[in-house]
Amino acid sequence: MPLFPMSKTVIAKHDNPSVRFVEIGDEQAGQRIDNFLLRLCKGVPKSHLYKAIRNGEVRVNKGRIAADYRLEIGDTVRVPPLRLPRSDEPRRVPPAVFPVVFEDEAILVIDKPAGVAVHGGSGVSFGVIEQLRAARPDASFLELAHRLDRETSGLLIIAKKRKALLGLHDMMREGGGRKHYQALVVGDWVNDKQHLRQPLLKWLTASGERRVKVDAQGKAAHTIITMQKRYGRHSLLGAELRTGRTHQIRVHLAASGYPIVGDDKYGSDEVRAYFASLGLNRMFLHACRLEIPHPLTGDPLVFRADLPPVCLRILDYLEQRR
Incomplete structure (x- = not known):
């Protein structure tokens, strides 16, 4: 081999x-x-x-x-000596083109669709970054600047230079920039604005699946929730991340009694099945807005990505039902 x-x-x-x-x-x-x-x-x-x-x-x-x-x-x-799979079982990564929101010599910002992992691993052969590299074979450097869950759609930053990657990592580590999401949740959210600060702890299920829970022994986490629109038994919320913990928005909302529609880890199977019957075969969580300084020049940048059509159709349906 x-x-x-x-x-x-x-x-x-x-x-x-x-x-x-x-x-x-x-x-x-x-x-x-x-x-x-x-x-x-x-x-x-x-x-x-x-x-x-x-x-x-x-x-x-x-x-x-x-x-x-x-x-x-x-x-x-x-x-150490490491071997590729057998020559008759090649690992092929199909190239893919994703909607480009912004691109210059330092960074690439795309609108990631739901259902696509950002990188390979955990049972996934490849993700966005591997497909981008396959589609851009001449690119000498492409690295993820941050992560999105597989079922989350929206804005994702890829660094095209190491200096840009390090600058983005430093900015995020120091709490710079602002990441905004939209989420449809089960329940009638009460407050126009609310700060969720429950500490979050990672744990593994008996089957080895990674999960997160609110726990006093966990890491500090801060999510700012704003009301956007009420639909009776459901609410469209804005969520701003002030920290970047794994599954942070999903766990904070579920722990508050308002799980995200379509969430297969922290939500209801019945709710997920109901919305799947309406055509929503994903989690309703979307990274809609990013505000960051450019990692090389420091110039302020604002990126936006509209809700995907399937999410808009669900909101139209809920509006009609209301």
Whole structure:
């Protein structure tokens, strides 16, 4: 079986498995080791790479590291022998074009459809970032600046330069920028504006599925909810993220007694089935507005993405029923 393809600027491809040592330069510095390996070892299953990190087969400067270790200029990475799938079972990523909201030399902002993961993993062979790379083979750098849940639609930022990626990460880590969402929930929301600050804790179900719950031992989380429109037994809400925890909006609203329509983790099966009968086969959560400073120039940027047609049709239906 063939080895994984190696970066042209780092090391040549060999016919037999062997340990490799890669020295980190300017362009790789600042990357997490797991993301670096995913790019370097194209085609190798993600689970194999994480296992190699956990087992200490991947080392930096002869020492064991965690998956979130950030590389520095001059680091020497030990890459163990890793193989691609069989040649008669190639891993193919179909290229895809997504609606572009904004693009310049530093960033790309797309309107991600619901049902598409942002990256491969957890049973998903590929996602937005892999499909964008396949569609833009000449692009030297494309990396996700943040995440959206698979069933969430809307604005997603991809960095086209490492400096832009680091700038975006610093901005988000320091609480800069503003992320706004729209969500249709079950229930008649009461307040025009409300701050939800329940701490959130990740946990795993018996089957190994990742979930999040409100728990005093969890991490601080802050969501600002605003009323947009009432539809009797349902409400259209605005949600602004002031922190970026996993499933934050979904869990905050469900814990408040207002689960998002179509949410398969924290919502009702009956509600999901009812709205599916109306044509909504997704969660009604949409990233509608982003306000950020440009990661290179600092200029203020505002991006918007309208609700998808299927969501608008559901709101029209609820309006008529009301």
